[in-house]
Amino acid sequence: MKFTPNRPSFLNARDGILSADQNLNAGANRCAIWTVFARHGMGVSAVGNDGTTHTAATDLPTDCGGTCTFSINPTSASYAAAGGTGSVTVTAGAGCDWTAVSNSSFISITSGSSGSGNGTVSYSVSNNTGTSSRNGTMTIAGLSFTVTQAGTGGGGCTNLISNPGFETGLPPWVTSGQVSRSTGAYPHSGVAYAIINGVNSSSGTLYQTVTIPSGCANLSFWLNITSSEATGAAVYDRLFIEVRSTAGTLLATLATFSNQNEGTAGVYVLTGPYNLNSFAGQTVRIQFRGTNDITLPTSFRVDDVSVQ
Numbered sequence: 001m002k003f004t005p006n007r008p009s010f011l012n013a014r015d016g017i018l019s020a021d022q023n024l025n026a027g028a029n030r031c032a033i034w035t036v037f038a039r040h041g042m043g044v045s046a047v048g049n050d051g052t053t054h055t056a057a058t059d060l061p062t063d064c065g066g067t068c069t070f071s072i073n074p075t076s077a078s079y080a081a082a083g084g085t086g087s088v089t090v091t092a093g094a095g096c097d098w099t100a101v102s103n104s105s106f107i108s109i110t111s112g113s114s115g116s117g118n119g120t121v122s123y124s125v126s127n128n129t130g131t132s133s134r135n136g137t138m139t140i141a142g143l144s145f146t147v148t149q150a151g152t153g154g155g156g157c158t159n160l161i162s163n164p165g166f167e168t169g170l171p172p173w174v175t176s177g178q179v180s181r182s183t184g185a186y187p188h189s190g191v192a193y194a195i196i197n198g199v200n201s202s203s204g205t206l207y208q209t210v211t212i213p214s215g216c217a218n219l220s221f222w223l224n225i226t227s228s229e230a231t232g233a234a235v236y237d238r239l240f241i242e243v244r245s246t247a248g249t250l251l252a253t254l255a256t257f258s259n260q261n262e263g264t265a266g267v268y269v270l271t272g273p274y275n276l277n278s279f280a281g282q283t284v285r286i287q288f289r290g291t292n293d294i295t296l297p298t299s300f301r302v303d304d305v306s307v308q
């Protein structure tokens, strides 16, 4: 016969004291009790049987001044054209509320559209009957979850852009003027990204030459714009998304962005897709071209460029 000791933990003691305070004082000392325990590593996120790891006294319920941090796992998923289902685990402190929202018509949240503390978001991806792949996102607990789905064009498209995330240097990207590769604080993925402009009275171009296939011809990329121009200011600094011939002749301007599209540093926006089917069979430059005026610079950060 085995003997199982009765071994209440320090966390049991914490919860007992909170319970007693709730019963005797209607929880009047609740936050003070949490604060004392949090100083000894036994705040809301503590697990296990003791408080050997001391953490700052900020591991508190939100109504006692604690802050919520969220993480999701995984952060992306890929599907064949036939679609499928998946789930994302949300990790959050107790009492930390969150929501999940689909930003794309082909992604449906089937359960877990909101929660408090740890939870799971389940979703389904509908069939992609187009020949080209498509990208979509969900926003979960304020974080971006990315879905990539292949089209029916021969079992999926592969990215025709080489070094799409600038991870191996700049080549085969070709640059002129004020364009740099950075391994600073704001990659979309990996460690590197491109910065166009960010310097007064500058212009810069960044392009790569691609032969556009029939089908699987959508340009998309991640863009993050920050600016010293005031919010609501007129358009002073611009970024043009262009298709040019191999000789540099402008064939199409797919989109234009400016200082008015500025966001938070490091918070990228999935941009596109822009359909390139009209260039099928042609070898063209996919070009980003930025201009900054004489004052208050704007930086156009680009990462993870895709033609597929």
Ligand SMILES: [Ca+2]
Binding pocket: 164, 165, 166, 167, 187, 188, 189, 190, 191, 192, 193, 303, 304
């Ligand atoms: Ca990158």
Ligand SMILES: [Ca+2]
Binding pocket: 229, 236, 237, 292, 293, 294, 295, 296, 297, 298
């Ligand atoms: Ca400016």
